[in-house]
Amino acid sequence: MTKNILETDGLTVTFGGLNANDSVDLAVPEGTFVGLIGPNGAGKTTFIDAITGYVGMSAGTATFDGEDIGALKPHERAGKGLIRTFQSLELFEDLSVRDNLLVAGYPTKWYTFILDMLHMTPKNQEIEERVDWALDILNLTDVADAMPTDLPHGRRKLVGVARALAAKPKLILLDEPAAGLDTTESTNLGRQLRTFLDHDMSVFLIDHDMGLVLSVCDYIYVLDFGQIIAQGTPAEIREDPAVKAAYLGEQAGEVQAQEADRIRESQQEEVPS
Amino acid sequence: MKELIIALIAGVGAGGLYAMLGAGLVVAFRGSGVINFAHGAVAAYAAYTFDELRENGDVYLPWFDPIPEFGFLKTLRINNLPVKLHLGEDPSTWLAVAVALLMSAFIGLLMHFLVFRPLRNAPTLGKVIGSVGVMLYLSSIIAVNFGGQNRADVGFGGFTTDSPAVEILGGTIPRSNFYLLAAAVVMGAAVWALYRFTRFGISTRAADENEKGAALLGYSPQFIAGANWVLASVLAGAAGVLFIHKTQPALFVLFVVPALGAALFGNLSSVPGATVGGLLIGIAASGGVELADKGWWPAWLPAEGVRNTVPLLVIILILYFRGDKLPIRGSISIGRQPRAPESNNVLIGLGVCVGIAILLSNIFVSSWEAILTTSLLATLFMFSLVVLVGYLGQISLVQFSLAGVAAFTMTRLAADGTKVRPNDFFVNTGWDLPDPLAALGAVIVATIVGLVVGIPALRIRGVQLAVVTLSAVIALEDILIRNTTLLGEGAKSTNPTPEPSWFGQYVGAFNPDTNRTDYWKYTAFLILAVSLVGVAVANLRRGAMGRKFLAVRANERAAAAAGIDVSKTKMLGFGISSAIAGIAGVLFAYKLPAVSSDNFSVFAGLALLAFAYLGGITTIGGAVIGGLLVAGGLSAETLGVHFEDIDVAYINAVGAIGLIINAIVTGGEGIAMLQTDQGKHILAGLRRDPTIAPPDSVLNLTQEEIQGDVEGALV
Ligand SMILES: Nc1ncnc2c1ncn2[C@@H]1O[C@H](COP(=O)(O)OP(=O)(O)OP(=O)(O)O)[C@@H](O)[C@H]1O
């Protein structure tokens, strides 16, 4: 059995009496691709906020890479390789695209500022290469020196994903990366997502694009009103009556499932293994 | 115990003032979303207007003659803009009250139309700069129009200096204190009722929520904003007139600090809350001062410091515990920040600047030494703002006080208990440290104080941080800088600076032979310091930590997600900036035969901030330009406006106007960036490189459009 890179046990988040996450038990096995779906307001972003330390948990535990991370600050969790993206962009707007990625990748010590002032900060070849790779995989190389504000929304979204990749995640948490992308960008992203797994990371994906989620995930959780109402492989989720009722809707489910098949096929055609 | 209770009760007098000012701040904030740092200055202008009219029958309009009658300009005898109106001898008190209130209303209108309406869509930063600009402008104009002399206005109505005493618990409290309390309560209740029951008030509340809400009730949002500005200013004016018998009108400018505490107590939205908050602050401060008189009170904590620390503590407590370590999801965005480009040609720029500086210095051209070093010192200090405000985005108004802390600490550490110069009044005792050590110690102390002051910034951001640091300026001045126990007998007036000698070389600027501050070794020393710090600050921007500073400035949530320890990064920024401010403070002290707290007054600090913004707060070039612009610096002296004492106020008023225009026109980016844009633009034109788009919209017109325009004009 592979070990779980992330595991939550009874994770609960309460906002003024309302349980935005209600006793969520969820696991991401190392090296796998796990999805989380659910209707608007189900508590998906709140879940990411909770495990990355942006909101406090009112009950339960979160374990990352074998360590209880409940007491760690957000940047400490990021330092351990638990890297998130944001649903609402949140880029560094006055840094170039490349610098956005370098911020995430470059390690600094307390004395780095002294080296900076002497203009002696050592170049870190490994990180520069990693940044180039992240830019390349998301088709951002041509805009590396542009400002994020000069890019269309879809590409800005991808800068957020690239920034997370540059930070050398063990687990990358993607909050609706495909929202706001046009069809080409979205298909392209779908194609790239699984290649992330080849770079020593596990992936956790939230998205409303059912076609995308069903096609790329190994395992899917379904959240509604803060509770996990179903889980399973894409095939199981597609057939699950509770999911159909709560989320997909009878008709929509069919359409989405067909879409998923279509994407899967296109992937097999175009990505040589 | 009894004395304490009496003191607490007497506190309702000052508390009433803070309450009235706090209520006005709430009104302005609700109408326009601006925290008005100039609110106390409006009260001050009204109070001066009142007193001037009663004394001399004159009214001064809130501006100055752009071609002043001094220096060689005196001979021109031109008066371009009417400033002074004579309303006749011995006008009645009520006329004076009415004119003072009208003047406040007029200032409110001007603020709305000239400053805050143009800034209504500006990012937070722009609004803060705008309102600090108005504060600096009004206090400079007060200095120009009403001069520096003391006023002794006896007040009017029940609010007079000879108000009969009320006996309580065997002590006496002037009756006017209770009138002030009553005035604050009546005023607060009236504004509350206005918001509660009138259509205008309800529209303001609706506009608070969203602009459409107000429009539905039939008022345009801009009308509402304007009307609230007038109302807020009239409230400030009323507070000024009612309280003038207790104090010097000039002091009103800084009463904005306790008033901010009061307004924050009301969460910037509740007038009754602000009224209660103001009264509580007044009561607590009065009680604190009473306690500070007791025998057991530690001598190193002076009573005046206590009075000014109360609002600081209230403000910090309210904001710190309301704030979050990271902004919560969806909290209002801070808006666009001024660009902070890397400087690529650091060494070339350095060479050019140093070359010019050396040319101007006494080595080649005589008698410019003192002026040149004023600009250099300002630039050096502004580097600290570039790091903290420019790179890290923390709007701190307190950095110049840290320079003061360093200057005074240095004199203390280096003093040896003997007279430095024959005509020194005070003799300072100290540790007799040799010079590099005394300077180093001073810089370390300034850094530590800066770090402590920076702690609130971990949870308080944007304009609220500006509020905290402004109140820290006032508290620091009384707790540290003017503290005779800590910093020596001269701390309240002039502290002689020991003659600095680094490794056997005298590097002070004061030349005992000429009695001027023009010693060439000092200039050389200063050029060296400015160069080293400037290069270091420019390099910081290019390095890994500098990038993290900018990331924190842009988005703290995302910065944490990228693994940045936001708290530590902010502390690092405060530390670096405070150390630079400390270096500037020590070198400033080296220039003077003696340092005094006036050298580091809050207005001097705000003026430096203003000129730093005007130059460009995000770049080294901006700091250099800012340094040239300051009063007493190269540009002002070249233009020849240095003939009379008043010059500083003039230059600062001009600087304040520049600051406001800068906020409106360039989004706070400053002259350096304009010039960069122009430079790029010209280069682009020369190279005809299509990839660099000219920034100017006119230049984006197509040939056809231009043709069309020309034809249209011909027809
Ligand atoms: N800071 C907060 N304070 C109070 N309530 C919150 C907060 N953040 C989220 N909520 C509430 O928690 C619930 C879950 O929100 P969340 O954003 O996690 O849903 P989501 O599944 O990500 O939705 P979407 O698909 O729209 O992104 C919502 O009802 C939301 O209003």
Ligand SMILES: [Mg+2]
């Ligand atoms: Mg969400």
